[in-house]
Amino acid sequence: MQYLFHPQASEPSLELRGDEHRYIFKVRRHREGEEIAMRNLKDNKIYLYTISSLNKKQALLTLKYSKVLEVKAKKSLHIAWCVIEPKSIEKVLPTLNEIGIEKISFIYCKRSQKSFKLDFNRLEKILLNSSQQCGRSQLMELEMVDNLELFLKNYPETVMLNFSKKILSKDKHISTIAIGCEGGFTKEEIALFESNNIIGLDSPLILKSESAVCAVGAKLLL
Numbered sequence: 001m002q003y004l005f006h007p008q009a010s011e012p013s014l015e016l017r018g019d020e021h022r023y024i025f026k027v028r029r030h031r032e033g034e035e036i037a038m039r040n041l042k043d044n045k046i047y048l049y050t051i052s053s054l055n056k057k058q059a060l061l062t063l064k065y066s067k068v069l070e071v072k073a074k075k076s077l078h079i080a081w082c083v084i085e086p087k088s089i090e091k092v093l094p095t096l097n098e099i100g101i102e103k104i105s106f107i108y109c110k111r112s113q114k115s116f117k118l119d120f121n122r123l124e125k126i127l128l129n130s131s132q133q134c135g136r137s138q139l140m141e142l143e144m145v146d147n148l149e150l151f152l153k154n155y156p157e158t159v160m161l162n163f164s165k166k167i168l169s170k171d172k173h174i175s176t177i178a179i180g181c182e183g184g185f186t187k188e189e190i191a192l193f194e195s196n197n198i199i200g201l202d203s204p205l206i207l208k209s210e211s212a213v214c215a216v217g218a219k220l221l222l
Contacts, residue, residue: 001028002037002135005128009038009047010066016059024051024059035064041128044070044137071137073100073221077174080151080158082109082181083116084209092210093123094130096140099217103141107151107178110186118144148178148189160185160193161216164200170219177216181209 004024008014016024024030032054038047038061046069049061079096081089083106096104106118120142127139145151152158158176161168162185168174180189190198201207201215 001132003039003046003132004036005041005132006038007040009040010043010045010063012063013052014038014049014061014063016061017057021057021059025054025056030054030059036061039137041131041137041139044068046137069137071135073102075221076102077217077220078103078105078155078176079213079217080105080107080145080148080155080176080178081213082107082148082179082185082209083112083118084181085113086116086118088208088210089118090123090126092214093126094133095214096217097127097130097136098134099214100136100221101140101217103143105143105145105151105155107145107148109148109181110189111183112181120144148185148192151178152192158193159197159199160190161212162190162198162200164198166196166199167202168199168216168219174220177220179209179212179216 004020006014006020024036030036030051032051034051036049036051038049039045045066047066048064050064051059052062053060079101081104108114123142124139131139155176158178159174160178162180207215
């Protein structure tokens with residue numbers, strides 16, 4: 001764990017109870033007098049607290065010092081991801097967070113099952129746990145968009161990942177990329193993009209949607 005998230009980190013003193021206390025007391029086995037790093041994920045600062053007192057119900061922390069420590073990917077990447085089964089999204093979300101993807105816009109594309117509903121509170125908890133482990137100083141942004149046409153009005157620079165002789169290259173600057181769900185994009189959706197804005201991966205294999213998202217993120221950011 002690189003730090004512990006607390007929305008009030010920055011205050012001169014903090015009191016931890018419940019899950020937060022249980023985590024540092026039983027899981028991390030911290031003791032009185034030790035130091036623990038905290039973030040509020042709002043100001044890019046890391047706060048170092050001393051555990052002033054610790055018992056079986058609560059921990060009292062005293063702020064020692066703080067400093068600006070921004071931890072993020074060297075480049076920005078926004079992924080427009082056609083909605084797939086929520087369990088599959090939840091499974092790879094920590095990996096995408098560690099890679100450093102800045103934002104994911106989930107879109108109900110033509111072949112997305114409308115019965116799939118995303119629990120954004122649950123996704124945020126997954127991102128919080130992942131960020132504490134990998135150290136990133138800002139949470140990944142998440143949003144829901146009704147359809148691809150609407151998304152492209154807001155992000156006209158978007159490129160599409162699809163079958164193409166034009167291969168995705170790490171050297172090419174791409175800020176926003178759309179990735180389809182199982183079955184890919186429909187002809188109508190493909191027609192929304194100019195041919196030079198459609199790129200592919202240099203592989204003869206068919207990737208699942210979640211595999212393609214991880215591959216693209218790693219290719220462009222790592």
